[in-house]
Amino acid sequence: MQANRPEFARLFPQNAKIERLATGFQFTEGPLWLAEEQHLIFSDIPANKIYKLTPDGQITIFREPSNNSNGLTRDRQGRLVACEHLSRRVTRTEKEGQITILADTFQDKKLNSPNDVVVKSDGSIYFTDPPYGIESEQQEQPCQGVYKISPDRAEIVLVADDFLTPNGLAFSPDEKTLYIDDSERKLIRAFDVKADGTLANSRIFHDMKTNKPGLPDGMKVDVEGHIYCTGGGGVWVFDAKGNCLGTIVTPEVPANCAWGDEDFQSLYITAQTSVYKVRTNIPGIAV
Numbered sequence: 001m002q003a004n005r006p007e008f009a010r011l012f013p014q015n016a017k018i019e020r021l022a023t024g025f026q027f028t029e030g031p032l033w034l035a036e037e038q039h040l041i042f043s044d045i046p047a048n049k050i051y052k053l054t055p056d057g058q059i060t061i062f063r064e065p066s067n068n069s070n071g072l073t074r075d076r077q078g079r080l081v082a083c084e085h086l087s088r089r090v091t092r093t094e095k096e097g098q099i100t101i102l103a104d105t106f107q108d109k110k111l112n113s114p115n116d117v118v119v120k121s122d123g124s125i126y127f128t129d130p131p132y133g134i135e136s137e138q139q140e141q142p143c144q145g146v147y148k149i150s151p152d153r154a155e156i157v158l159v160a161d162d163f164l165t166p167n168g169l170a171f172s173p174d175e176k177t178l179y180i181d182d183s184e185r186k187l188i189r190a191f192d193v194k195a196d197g198t199l200a201n202s203r204i205f206h207d208m209k210t211n212k213p214g215l216p217d218g219m220k221v222d223v224e225g226h227i228y229c230t231g232g233g234g235v236w237v238f239d240a241k242g243n244c245l246g247t248i249v250t251p252e253v254p255a256n257c258a259w260g261d262e263d264f265q266s267l268y269i270t271a272q273t274s275v276y277k278v279r280t281n282i283p284g285i286a287v
Contacts, residue, residue: 001248008237008246011226011282018250018269018278022059025051028270029218030072030083030116032287033260040260042270043069045085053275055261067091068133071116071168071218071256074287076123083114085133090114090125090149102149103127103156109140116168116218116256119287120175123151124197126159128166128180146180148197159199160191168219168229168256172240173285179205179227181216188216188229188238206242208232218256220267222282228267230254235269248278259284 001016003009030043030050040053041062050063050072063069067084075081080093081102088111089104102125104111113133118126130144146160146169160166160180167181171193178191178199186209191199205227208216212232219229225240228248235248235257252271260268264283269276 001246002234003246005243005245007239011222011237011245011280013279013281016279018248018276020251021057021268021275021277022053023274025273025275027255027272028275029070029255031256031258031260031268031270031275032072032074032080033258033264033268034074035262035286036078038262040258040268040275041072042268042275043072045070048086050082070114070133071127073117073119075119075125076121081117081119081125083117083127085113085115088113088134090117090127102153103147106141106145106147106156106158110138112139112141112144115166118169118171120171120193120197122197125149126169126178128163128169130163130165130167130183132165146199150197157198159197160202162202163189167215168217170219170221170227171285172221173223173225179219179221179229181219181229183215183217186210186216186231188219188227188242190242206236206238206244208236214253217254218270220257220259220284222259222280222284224282226282228257230256230269230271235267250276259286 026046052062068086071083143161165184167183188205190205192201210232214232227238234250254271
């Protein structure tokens with residue numbers, strides 16, 4: 001743990017340490033805690049698999065092939081929502097197991113490579129679409145966008161089009177603010193969320209430039225509004241004003257994180273070949 005401000009210590013138990021739970025993967029991403037089953041699932045993108053990690057440390061395959069899935073979340077009915085690089089789409093897994101395509105085109109052009117996804121309380125689904133999973137000549141969209149799928153799936157709206165590489169995204173607890181990483185620019189940006197779900201008042205929330213390896217990538221928020229964002233050197237922790245309170249230093253470059261355990265006071269971190277965990281004092285926003 002590396003504190004920048006005194007209030008950082010309040011967020012973690014005394015002598016909190018990061019624990020490596022599993023290793024030996026190719027590139028871990030998209031962690032998601034399944035509360036009913038009390039286990040974690042996560043993507044290994046190049047391995048084309050989603051794994052399951054149980055509290056006793058057992059690893060099994062949850063899905064293969066995964067279409068090189070990246071970000072994972074659940075909708076308000078508890079159904080798995082996945083961003084798939086290979087198929088360039090966002091999908092939902094129904095309770096019976098069949099796959100529903102939520103988005104694979106916009107204005108009759110293929111999406112780039114959907115990366116990460118978050119669901120608003122009204123059922124709207126927001127996802128980022130950088131070109132990480134495709135070659136440059138494969139890109140059909142004129143921008144690297146952020147999109148919103150309406151709750152009834154009747155409409156897909158481009159809500160931001162001026163990103164270089166949009167990546168992780170997360171809502172504030174009151175859902176009035178949406179934080180989105182612009183990875184290659186090493187920025188976290190913040191937007192006001194309007195009543196119709198579109199975005200306004202774009203601003204830089206924090207500039208995460210550092211000489212340490214890593215980019216702003218995955219991001220989660222706790223119930224008090226602290227933002228936890230993977231970046232150079234570990235997981236950076238911010239207050240709602242954009243002040244960096246400190247860093248959870250990780251042995252490998254982190255890519256994403258997720259709240260888990262029965263009390264949602266564990267932050268699971270996917271980092272290159274491994275999955276890590278650290279306990280927190282403040283619960284995360286449950287998915």
